[in-house]
Each structure stands twice: as structure tokens, then as C-alpha cells.
Amino acid sequence: MVNGKTIAIATAVTAAVAGLSYIAYFDYKRRNDRQFRRKLQRNRKKAEKTAQKVSTLSLDDINDQALELLNIVTKEKLPETPEEKEQFFLAQVSRGETLCGAGPAGYTEAACRFYQALMVYPNPVELVMIYQKTTPDEVFKLVMAMMAQEVRLKQSRYYDAFPTPDKFVSIRDKNKLTGNKAKTGDKEVVTPDRGLFATKSFGAGEIVYEEEAVVSSLLPCAQNGQFCHHCLKRIPGAKDRVEEAQVESAEATEEAAEEPAEEPVKDDDEAKAEEVEEKADEAKAEEADEEIEEEKASEEKTEAVAEAEAEIEAEAAADADETKEVEEEKPKTYAEVASAEPTPEASAKTSAALSCDKCDEAVYCSEKCRQDAYDGYHQFLCPSSPSAREFSQLVQQSHELAPILIAKFFGLLVDREKKKELARALGIAGETTEADKYSTWEHIECMRYLELMPTAGDAKILRKLCDIMMHSVPGLVEFVSSDRFTMLKGKLDYNSYAVHSAADVPESKDVVSDTMRDDRSANAVGTALYLISSHIAHSCEPNVQAVFEDGTDKIAIKTLKPVAKDEELRIAFVDPSLAKADRQRLLKASYRITCACPKCESEVAEEEAVKSEEPVEEPVAEAKADEAVESVADEVAGEEGEITEEEGEVTEDEASENDDDFEDEEEE
Structure with a gap:
């Protein structure tokens, strides 16, 4: 019986003989067959031309070719289960490597295979970096062009799928x-x-939609242990850390002042004087005991009266409790509930300020917030790590919150994608809509942003950010370039909202330079970014307002006036009660907007009307007034002239008579 080893050896020998035979046949045909040689030359020239064509293609040509390939590839169905995806990925990569080995003629098909493998790989950024190092430059350019075309096609469909109809x-x-x-x-x-x-259509005071924040952060003034570092909610019963530190310092000072000084060594005279004083104190103590016994006797006499008074007070307290219960049954507004001070009993039950196990700086309102924060970003932003503390110090020196938001964003982005992939693997993903096919990063790509210039401080912060996150977020160093970091800052500065709170927020000297859409309707505790609300435009005469009814960073868009169907929603980016010049200055400096809303246009028209009336009407009025004054002055002057003439004639006769009398007197 022939064993397996003999079969394997025979197979190998047969394959070797067949290979040698093909080589000999190929060499014979190449040397003796002219047509065969011409065919080889034509194929070689064709491959060279193809390679030259691919290498000399312009960017537009590559994009056009990538679009054609994309239309072909998207018709192929991708696997759904993890096992099928793994097998599909290995098959596509193997096929792509084989095509690359065949030369430039196989580059186009190889790009298609590598692109399909990319579509099922869990970490596309990591695979793109591998492609860049291992595939020919022509193939890599085609793969990247196909990805760019896919992004453009997906973005063109974005506004049809998002927001979902229920918003x-x-x-x-x-x-x-x-x-x-x-x-x-x-x-x-x-x-x-x-x-x-x-x-x-919506009526005045209605909620249009509610939306969870993509990422949020407390303002420095609210980082005092009273607000949750994840959802920004006021923690019931939590005390201000600054006030507690001040109280502890004051108590320590008082205790130090109350501590008795060391007793000096006493001589014999002083010891005798102390014995005399102790005997006098004992006598006084005996007299005090006698007085206490007399007081007990008198108290026994008044017990009956005290019991009667206690019964009266108990009945009054019962009546008060019934009244209080009736009052508590009345509905309260959100502002009354949020601003009400908790009772000591309620504080003891609900005061659950949970802090990080490794640091005392981050506090949370619930175990869920603490766990979500740690899974998303706190695991590498925790101040217990020296690198994270250095990053925090750099951010504080920059007086910006954007770097913190960017760090949280990347951590949450990776965490959410991992949870989605896990849900799909376990088969608990549920039904997905067309909007669910877009990642958070693709949503961010569709937002407007301010064009900012990179700074030296940004470079330091970015380097430190990559140091603390490179192990948790693979490929971050290659993905987050200086330009992309600056672009993210511009998106945050243009689209972030101030999160308002009904609770009192202490003032802080730590001022941040980040811009936030804030109408100053209430105190701000933090800043947050939202996917839908970022697309609302500004107006100094808004028809909607951002409110935070549950006290967290969850935003609700509420109408200020009736809004008709197909009417644009507009919100105030700045305080609309400011003067027009102040509003325009803030909008220009923060958002590079020159507002032309109805309110601004009406105020401009009023200013122009006033300016146009001033040079025309005021001189005319002054001229008419001058003419009236002159006419009155002429009339008065004429009357005075007539009077003085008449008076002059009389006075001349009288004067001559007076002169004659005076001369007669002198002669006498």
C-alpha cells in the first residue's frame, strides 16, 4: 500500500518536472518562434504603457477612474457576520497582492481588492497606513481616490438621511x-x-426636538465639585471645594489659636496659692450642688404645666404638617425645583458625588456617568498620570477648552465604534437607519468651521495629546495632523453651545478664549457640541432658543414665537439685547458674520433716516427761527424808535427851558 509520504514526493517531483518542461518549452519558443517573440514584446510594451499611464495620470483623471471603479465595486455585496468578514478580508488582500505582483497591468484590479478589504476591516486608519508602506504608489493613490469619491458620494446623500424624520x-x-x-x-x-x-408647524413655547451632546466640558468656574464632569448636571448636596478648603483653613487657624501654651515651672509659693484656690473652688462646687437640688424641686412642680404646653405644641405641629403636605402637592416649575436648597435628610440620601478612583478632581453624579467617562476618555486624561497632568497644564496655560474637547472627542469616537462593532457581533445592534451608516467623524465633516492659523502652543498640545492617547487610539499620531487639529478647533469655535443651568454658578477668574453660542438667557456651566443644532443659523431676532430642561448637557430647541412649516430656525449666537454696534462687533470677531437680520436692517434704516434728516431739516428750522427773531427784533426796534423820537422832542423843549432858568440863576 502506498503511503502519504510517497504520494507527496511523487506530486512534488511531477510539479518540478512540469515546471522545468514549461521553462524549456518557453525558452525554445522564444528562440525559434518569431511570432511568439513578437507577442512577448507587444505584451511588455503594453504593460509599460499601462504603468506609464497610471503614473502620469492627473488628479482629475485618477478621481474619474476611481469613480468608475467605485461604481463597479459597490455592486458587490459585503459580508455581515464577523467570520464571513474575516474570510473575505483575507481573500481580498491575497488577491490584491497577487495582482500587484503581476505588474502594472494588474494595479487597477488590485486597488479594487484592497478597497474591498478596507470596507470590512475594523480599524480602517491602521490598514491605510499598512497600504501606504506595502503597496505600489499607483495602487495606493487609486485606493485613496476611491475612498475620497465614496466620501463625496456619501456626503451628497447625507442631507437626505440626516436628521431623521422624528426630529x-x-x-x-x-x-x-x-x-x-x-x-x-x-x-x-x-x-x-x-x-x-x-x-x-410649531406654536410658541413648543419643543421642536431634543438632542444629546457629542462631547461636552465644564467651564473652569464650574469645576468645583458641584457639577458632574460627564453630563454637567448639578450634583444634589455637593459642596463647593473652594469654600470647604477655606472653612477647613479657618478651622485649623482657630484650633491653633485655642491650643494652650506650655505651662512654666512653678515655685513653692505658687503651688501653695493654687492649693488655696482649689479649696475655694471645691466650696463653690458644693454650693452649686445645693442650688441644683433646689432647682430640681422647682422643676418637678412645673412638669404638669410643661406637659400641657407640649400637648398644645404637638397639635399645632400636626396642623402645620398637614398644611405643608397640601403645599407640597402643588406642582412646581423647573426653575423652582432646580433652585430649591435640599434638606439635610434629602442631601444625606441623594448626595452621591462619585469621584475617580485614581484622582479626586473629576466627580460624577452617578455610577453610569463615571463608567462612561472612564471608558470614553478619562482613562487617559486622568490627572494621576504625569503625561495627562502635563497636558492639563498646557491647556490651562492656553486658556482654551478646545484641546480638552478634541481629546474627549477622539476617545468617545473610538469607544462608540467599538460598542457598535460589539453589538453587531453579538447580534443585538437592532434595526439601523440610513443615518446610522454615518460615523461621528463624517457628521463632523459636514459642519462649518472657522479657518484658524496654527500656533506654537497648538503644536505642543498636539504632541502631548498624541503621547497620552497613542496606546488607546491606534493611528492617532498619523491621523491627527496639525492642519486637522486646527480644523477641529475651528469647528468647535463655530458650532459649540453654552450649556445653561438654573443653579447658581460661582464666578471665576479663569477666563476661556473659546467662542460659544450664548444668548445670556441663564448662567453657563459648560460648553458642548451637537450634530443637528450646529446647523442652526444666527439671528438677532431669533425664533428658537436653546434650553436645558433636565439640567444636563442634553439640549432642547424651544420656539420663542410660532414657526410655520418650511420656515428656517434661527437662534441668537450673542446676547440679542445688546446694542447693534456691540452685536455686530462680537459676531464679526467670533464668527466673521455680518448680520443682516430684520432687526439689524430696521436699526440700520432708522440710523440712515436720522442721518439724512439731520443736514436738511435742522438748518431750515434754524433759518426759520432766525428770520422770526429778526422780524420781531425789527418790530421792537421800530416801536422804540418812534417812542424815543417823541420823547426826544419833549425833552428838548424841557431842556431849553431848564437851560434858561439855569442861566438866569447864574446871572443873579
Whole structure:
């Protein structure tokens, strides 16, 4: 019986003989067959031309070719289960490597295979970096171009899928609605100017939608142990750390002052004097005991009276409790509930300020907030780590919250994707909508942003951020470049909202330079970023307002006036009660906006009307007044002249008579 080893050896020998035979046949044909040699030359020239064509393609040509390949690849169905994805990934990578080994003629198909493998890989950023190091440059360019085209196609469908219909709002291009176009060379291009529109009518005071924050952070003034570092909620019964430190310091000072000084050594005379004083004190103590016994006797006499008074007081207290219960049954507003001081009993039950196990700086209102914060970002931002503490110090020196928000964002981004992948693997993902196919990063890509210039401080913060997160977020160093970090800061500065609270927030000298959409309707405890609300435009005469009814960073958009269907929602980025010049100055400095809302236009029209009336009407009025004064003065002057003439004639006769009498007197 032939064993397996003999079969394997025979197979190997057969394959070797077949290979040698093919080599000999190929060499014979190459040397003796002219047509065969011409065919080889044609294939070689064709491959060289293909390689030269791929290497010399312009960016537009590569994008066009990538779009064609993408249309072909997207028709192929991707696997769904983890096992199927793993097998599919290995098959696609193996096929791509084989095609790359065949030369430039296989580069196009190899790019398709590598792209398909990328679609099922759990960490695309990591795989892209591997492609960059291991694949030919032409193949890598095609793969990246296909990814870019996929992003463009996905973004074009983004505003049809997001927001979901249950939010009753949609994102629309206002220039397409009005037909405004901008000329670029010889072409007319519609420049997108998107806003958020209502898809149904709302009355005044209604909630349009509610939305959870993507990422949030407390302001320095609220980082006093009274507010949750994750959801920004006021922790019931929590005390201000600064006040507690001041009280402890004062108590320590008082205790130090009350401590008795060391007793000096006493001589014999002093010891005798102390014995005399002790005997006198004992006598006084005996007299005091006698007085106490007399007081006990008198107290026994008044027990009956005291019991009667106690019964009366108990009945009054019962009546008061019934009244209190009736009052407590009355409904209270959110402001009354939020601003009410908790009772000692309630504080003992609800005061659950949970702090981090490794540091005392971060506190949370619940175990869920503490766990979510640790899984998302606190595990590498915890001040117990020297690198994290250095990062925190750099951020404090910059007087910005954006670096903290960016660090939290990347941590939460990775954590959410991991949880989604785990849910899909366990089969508990549930039904997914078209909007669920977009990652948080793709949502951020569709937001507006301010163009900022990178600074030296940004470079230091970015380096330290990569140091503390490189192990938790693989590929972050390569992904977060200086330009992308600056772009994220610009998105946060343009789209973040101030989170308001009904609770009192202490004032702080730590001022942050980040801009926030804040109408100053209430005190701010933090700042947060939202996916839907970021698309609301500004108006000094808004029709909606951001409110935080549950005291957390969860935002609710509430109407200030009736909003009709298909009407744009507008919110105040700054305090609308300010003067127009102050509003315009703040909007220009913070958002580079020149507001042209109805309120601003009406105020501009009033100013222009006043300016146009001043040079015309005021001189005319003054001229008329001058003419009236002159006419009155002339009339008065004429009357005075007539009177003085008449009086002059009389006075001349009288004067001559007086002169004659005076001369006669002199002669006499």
C-alpha cells in the first residue's frame, strides 16, 4: 500500500518536472518562434504603457477612474457576520497582492481588492497606513481616490438621511431655494449656504426636538465639585471645594489659636496659692450642688404645666404638617425645583458625588456617568498620570477648552465604534437607519468651521495629546495632523453651545478664549457640541432658543414665537439685547458674520433716516427761527424808535427851558 509520504514526493517531483518542461518549452519558443517573440514584446510594451499611464495620470483623471471603479465595486455585496468578514478580508488582500505582483497591468484590479478589504476591516486608519508602506504608489493613490469619491458620494446623500424624520427638521441649501449663484470663471456655481428648517408647524413655547451632546466640558468656574464632569448636571448636596478648603483653613487657624501654651515651672509659693484656690473652688462646687437640688424641686412642680404646653405644641405641629403636605402637592416649575436648597435628610440620601478612583478632581453624579467617562476618555486624561497632568497644564496655560474637547472627542469616537462593532457581533445592534451608516467623524465633516492659523502652543498640545492617547487610539499620531487639529478647533469655535443651568454658578477668574453660542438667557456651566443644532443659523431676532430642561448637557430647541412649516430656525449666537454696534462687533470677531437680520436692517434704516434728516431739516428750522427773531427784533426796534423820537422832542423843549432858568440863576 502506498503511503502519504510517497504520494507527496511523487506530486512534488511531477510539479518540478512540469515546471522545468514549461521553462524549456518557453525558452525554445522564444528562440525559434518569431511570432511568439513578437507577442512577448507587444505584451511588455503594453504593460509599460499601462504603468506609464497610471503614473502620469492627473488628479482629475485618477478621481474619474476611481469613480468608475467605485461604481463597479459597490455592486458587490459585503459580508455581515464577523467570520464571513474575516474570510473575505483575507481573500481580498491575497488577491490584491497577487495582482500587484503581476505588474502594472494588474494595479487597477488590485486597488479594487484592497478597497474591498478596507470596507470590512475594523480599524480602517491602521490598514491605510499598512497600504501606504506595502503597496505600489499607483495602487495606493487609486485606493485613496476611491475612498475620497465614496466620501463625496456619501456626503451628497447625507442631507437626505440626516436628521431623521422624528426630529421634524431638515437641512436645506438656502441658495438653491433662492437661486443665488456665484461665478467661478465662466461657470455659475451654487455655493452651499445650509440652514435648519422645520418640517411642520410649531406654536410658541413648543419643543421642536431634543438632542444629546457629542462631547461636552465644564467651564473652569464650574469645576468645583458641584457639577458632574460627564453630563454637567448639578450634583444634589455637593459642596463647593473652594469654600470647604477655606472653612477647613479657618478651622485649623482657630484650633491653633485655642491650643494652650506650655505651662512654666512653678515655685513653692505658687503651688501653695493654687492649693488655696482649689479649696475655694471645691466650696463653690458644693454650693452649686445645693442650688441644683433646689432647682430640681422647682422643676418637678412645673412638669404638669410643661406637659400641657407640649400637648398644645404637638397639635399645632400636626396642623402645620398637614398644611405643608397640601403645599407640597402643588406642582412646581423647573426653575423652582432646580433652585430649591435640599434638606439635610434629602442631601444625606441623594448626595452621591462619585469621584475617580485614581484622582479626586473629576466627580460624577452617578455610577453610569463615571463608567462612561472612564471608558470614553478619562482613562487617559486622568490627572494621576504625569503625561495627562502635563497636558492639563498646557491647556490651562492656553486658556482654551478646545484641546480638552478634541481629546474627549477622539476617545468617545473610538469607544462608540467599538460598542457598535460589539453589538453587531453579538447580534443585538437592532434595526439601523440610513443615518446610522454615518460615523461621528463624517457628521463632523459636514459642519462649518472657522479657518484658524496654527500656533506654537497648538503644536505642543498636539504632541502631548498624541503621547497620552497613542496606546488607546491606534493611528492617532498619523491621523491627527496639525492642519486637522486646527480644523477641529475651528469647528468647535463655530458650532459649540453654552450649556445653561438654573443653579447658581460661582464666578471665576479663569477666563476661556473659546467662542460659544450664548444668548445670556441663564448662567453657563459648560460648553458642548451637537450634530443637528450646529446647523442652526444666527439671528438677532431669533425664533428658537436653546434650553436645558433636565439640567444636563442634553439640549432642547424651544420656539420663542410660532414657526410655520418650511420656515428656517434661527437662534441668537450673542446676547440679542445688546446694542447693534456691540452685536455686530462680537459676531464679526467670533464668527466673521455680518448680520443682516430684520432687526439689524430696521436699526440700520432708522440710523440712515436720522442721518439724512439731520443736514436738511435742522438748518431750515434754524433759518426759520432766525428770520422770526429778526422780524420781531425789527418790530421792537421800530416801536422804540418812534417812542424815543417823541420823547426826544419833549425833552428838548424841557431842556431849553431848564437851560434858561439855569442861566438866569447864574446871572443873579
